[in-house]
Amino acid sequence: MRRYLMALLLVLPACAPQATQAPEARPLLRETGFYPATPGLEWVYVPEGEALASPPYRVRVEGPTVFAGQEVLRFHAFGRGEDRLYFRQVGPSGVKLWGFQDPSARVAFAPPLLEYPPEALLAVGYRWGGSTEVRVELLTPSGQEPLAQGTLSYEMEVLEEREVRVPAGSFRIYRIRQSYRDRRSQDVREVWFAPRVGEVRTREGRILVERNFQ
Structure with a gap:
């Protein structure tokens, strides 16, 4: 069955089982960045x-690494069987996503x-917005195997700024519409972003209930 690029990017399933762990007692961290990205920060959603x-x-921000030859964070x-790594650069030019990786694909x-x-x-x-070339590879015991390649266009727009209340507290957020399009389909999502807090509502429709920093 042919897999379309949009499906790979937006609904690629994670296949690793979720490990059951006892809650960890951690000190509350402090973050001052407009786009929070200090290693150790963690957000909890439902x-x-x-x-x-x-x-x-x-x-969770795990720390610096290298992806596609770039120094990234x-x-x-993770949770409910989801297990995905995102590779980002966060700095004066904003937040750049270089890619992501599941146990089975990159x-x-x-x-x-x-x-x-x-x-x-x-x-x-x-x-x-802009456009980017997307390369998808399967991760196998013998290495990486090319799976799909194509062009993805995207456009973001800040729709409004308003106060919202969620289980984690009250925040002044920017409501942002995200539109993604390839040759065959289009996908539109919405996120709520609060400066120095992060995403209060994610593109998957998850709401912030807890964070480990102020």
Whole structure:
């Protein structure tokens, strides 16, 4: 069965089982960056509309690494069987996504996808976007095998700035529409981003319930 590029990028399943671990007692960290990215930071989410006691999803900044020849930060998203690594650069030019990796596949963007613009540009009405060449490889015991390649176009727009209340607290957020398009299909998502906090609502529709920093 032919796999379309959009499906690979947006709904590529994670196949690693979730390990059950006892909660760890950690000190509350402090973060001052507009786009939080200090190693050790962690966000906890549950799907919108689910009970707070539902099994959570977590995102953790694990630290620096190298991806596609670039010095990047590794973000680990996990929970409910999900196990995915994201490789980002965070700095004055915004947040650039170079790729991500599941236990079974690796996706690389060239040039990197600009997830968020420079801090000074993030305002209601601002738009940004571009196109990137996407390369998808299967990860096998014998190495990497090419699976798919193509062009992905994207456009982001800040729709509004407003106050929201979620289980993790009240935040002033930017509501951002994300549109992705390849030759065959289009996908539109929405995120809520709060400066110095991170994503209060993710593109998957998960709501922030806890974080380990101020």
